[in-house]
Amino acid sequence: MNLLAQLLNGLQYGLLLFLIASGLTLVFGVLGVINLAHGSLFMVGAYLAYVIAKTTGALWLALPAGLIGGIMLGAGLERFLFRHFYHREHLDQVLLTFALILLFEEGRSFLLGNDFHSVPVPALFDFSIPVAPGFSYSAYRFFVIGCCLALGAALYLWIERTRMGAIIRAAAEKPEMVDVIGIDARRVHMVVFAIGTALAVIAGALAAPLYSVYPGIGDGFLIISFVVVVIGGLGSVSGAFWSALLIGMVDTLGKAYMPAVAGLAIYVLMAAVLLVRPSGLFGQRA
Amino acid sequence: MNEQTRLLPHSRLGWLLLAALLACLVAAPHFVSIYHTELITTAMIAAMLALSLQLLVGGTGLVSLGHGAFYGLAAYVVYLISPEAAARPIWQTLPAAMLVAGLAALLVGSLSLRTKGFFFLMVTLAFGQMIFFVFHDTKLGGGTDGAYLGKPLIQAFGASLDLPRRQRPLGPYYVALIQLTLMYVGLALLMRSLFGRILEGIRANEHRMRAIGFDTYRYKLTTFVIAGMLAGASGHMWAMHRGFVNPELISWHKSAEALLMILLGGLGSLAGPIVGALAYTALGEFSQLVTERKLLVEGLVILAVVLVLPRGLTGLARRRKAAELGPDG
Numbered sequence: 001m002n003l004l005a006q007l008l009n010g011l012q013y014g015l016l017l018f019l020i021a022s023g024l025t026l027v028f029g030v031l032g033v034i035n036l037a038h039g040s041l042f043m044v045g046a047y048l049a050y051v052i053a054k055t056t057g058a059l060w061l062a063l064p065a066g067l068i069g070g071i072m073l074g075a076g077l078e079r080f081l082f083r084h085f086y087h088r089e090h091l092d093q094v095l096l097t098f099a100l101i102l103l104f105e106e107g108r109s110f111l112l113g114n115d116f117h118s119v120p121v122p123a124l125f126d127f128s129i130p131v132a133p134g135f136s137y138s139a140y141r142f143f144v145i146g147c148c149l150a151l152g153a154a155l156y157l158w159i160e161r162t163r164m165g166a167i168i169r170a171a172a173e174k175p176e177m178v179d180v181i182g183i184d185a186r187r188v189h190m191v192v193f194a195i196g197t198a199l200a201v202i203a204g205a206l207a208a209p210l211y212s213v214y215p216g217i218g219d220g221f222l223i224i225s226f227v228v229v230v231i232g233g234l235g236s237v238s239g240a241f242w243s244a245l246l247i248g249m250v251d252t253l254g255k256a257y258m259p260a261v262a263g264l265a266i267y268v269l270m271a272a273v274l275l276v277r278p279s280g281l282f283g284q285r286a
Numbered sequence: 287m288n289e290q291t292r293l294l295p296h297s298r299l300g301w302l303l304l305a306a307l308l309a310c311l312v313a314a315p316h317f318v319s320i321y322h323t324e325l326i327t328t329a330m331i332a333a334m335l336a337l338s339l340q341l342l343v344g345g346t347g348l349v350s351l352g353h354g355a356f357y358g359l360a361a362y363v364v365y366l367i368s369p370e371a372a373a374r375p376i377w378q379t380l381p382a383a384m385l386v387a388g389l390a391a392l393l394v395g396s397l398s399l400r401t402k403g404f405f406f407l408m409v410t411l412a413f414g415q416m417i418f419f420v421f422h423d424t425k426l427g428g429g430t431d432g433a434y435l436g437k438p439l440i441q442a443f444g445a446s447l448d449l450p451r452r453q454r455p456l457g458p459y460y461v462a463l464i465q466l467t468l469m470y471v472g473l474a475l476l477m478r479s480l481f482g483r484i485l486e487g488i489r490a491n492e493h494r495m496r497a498i499g500f501d502t503y504r505y506k507l508t509t510f511v512i513a514g515m516l517a518g519a520s521g522h523m524w525a526m527h528r529g530f531v532n533p534e535l536i537s538w539h540k541s542a543e544a545l546l547m548i549l550l551g552g553l554g555s556l557a558g559p560i561v562g563a564l565a566y567t568a569l570g571e572f573s574q575l576v577t578e579r580k581l582l583v584e585g586l587v588i589l590a591v592v593l594v595l596p597r598g599l600t601g602l603a604r605r606r607k608a609a610e611l612g613p614d615g
Binding site: 270 | 343398405412413538545546549586588589
């Protein structure tokens with residue numbers, strides 16, 4: 001039954017990666033900005049959950065707080081910083097977002113210190129669900145899987161079935177056309193950035209009880225999300241979904257069965273994809 | 287088309303300033319304390335790293351976030367091949383460090399140069415982190431804590447000269463200065479050569495360069511490997527000077543820092559990264575006087591530079607000159 005547990009772990013990890021990577025890839029695709037601080041937004045979510053759990057004891061509050069706080073934080077960042085960088089060189093975007101990482105880290109250290117904190121699993125989900133004879137699996141991990149799937153479905157419906165989603169798809173493909181037909185792209189940009197931020201913050205809040213919170217938690221997730229986006233194809237949300245699941249499985253199963261080389265497995269996977277399809281498995285050929 | 291290569295000084299004044307900077311660096315250790323001599327040595331090593339990255343960023347238009355990995359890898363090579371009791375001579379450690387860094391750059395470059403723009407950024411970053419994790423997660427180089435080299439640089443010249451304490455930092459200082467100068471001259475010659483012109487062509491318009499028959503991939507890969515080897519020389523010097531290695535040297539923050547030095551000094555010149563590295567180190571020193579929170583100062587400075595000073599410190603001088611000559615100057 002160990003294999004089943006590892007498969008479920010892989011699924012849960014992959015879905016969490018999808019929440020982070022989808023925001024990253026949307027911001028790339030629609031806004032044309034590389035956001036290195038995306039991992040810091042994840043960190044904000046994780047620490048938000050920690051603070052809420054510690055002060056109120058009601059961890060579930062972190063989800064609505066993450067959603068609202070994430071949207072506000074994202075909208076603010078877009079309005080006051082990122083908006084001025086859409087047409088700047090990559091180097092400027094890299095440094096702007098690197099500066100944000102440093103400021104987020106310093107802010108975290110100032111407000112909450114540099115210690116490692118564990119966050120208790122919410123009491124409501126602090127039990128195991130029997131899945132098969134002699135095997136049960138953490139209810140909280142099931143809850144995370146459910147949350148991620150629900151958010152992913154909402155994201156899919158939003159992009160594929162709404163008017164704004166159509167504009168987003170159009171803006172990712174031909175941004176100048178969106179301007180030409182008179183759509184106010186600025187509002188779309190702000191919404192996309194806010195949603196991407198909220199997804200990262202929520203992912204952080206969901207992850208806090210599983211991985212604990214510590215300085216630099218965002219960095220590791222950021223790099224893995226980059227690998228997800230590279231394999232999935234830049235700007236492709238469905239690509240990010242499948243590639244996140246792939247990475248989640250490979251990484252989890254690798255760590256369980258081949259711990260010596262598991263750290264390298266996802267990079268080898270990325271190298272192989274780059275050899276065969278440099279624009280990613282699901283991206284359009286450049 | 288301008289006769290001058292873009293990355294070299296455009297006027298006699300520029301060359302004079304550069305010579306003045308070199309003269310200052312040659313003379314400096316005789317006028318400042320031991321502490322500051324060592325500080326400038328560290329700054330010159332950072333300048334070498336930023337200069338090697340400038341070949342990619344300013345020279346070819348490739349923004350890499352994995353460049354620090356070759357620097358750190360080379361530092362680890364020095365540690366791994368140095369026996370515990372004695373020091374290995376520099377003519378063995380330097381080529382070994384550069385060779386390993388070059389091979390790693392060949393491997394990373396051949397894959398990541400298949401991509402462009404954001405993809406290139408992310409792929410170089412991911413491969414750089416892969417090298418980081420190799421040293422961070424295994425016991426190969428002391429794990430997360432890093433490791434100390436048995437013997438520092440000064441023995442490496444076989445000079446068991448009993449230098450008085452006051453003069454001991456002079457060895458690494460001048461070795462670093464010579465390497466930095468050689469690197470600048472080498473890159474200046476490279477940028478003036480046909481090869482350098484082709485790189486500039488790739489930076490300006492890669493499609494056109496391909497259309498007129500240049501195999502741009504091969505040129506970019508060669509450049510990536512050269513830059514990786516030079517980063518290796520810088521990392522080698524770091525290990526020699528500071529005498530210890532840790533995974534932080536490989537982390538992508540190192541690459542971002544080098545990019546910051548380039549932007550701080552100015553994207554459009556080879557002297558920019560050197561000025562940027564010196565300014566950045568000085569800034570770090572001053573910020574320590576004011577506050578413990580180094581990252582806060584660093585972050586705010588980066589914000590200020592990208593928002594207010596997009597062409598860097600050397601760009602200030604050029605902007606004034608450009609204003610005198612009119613928009614086409």
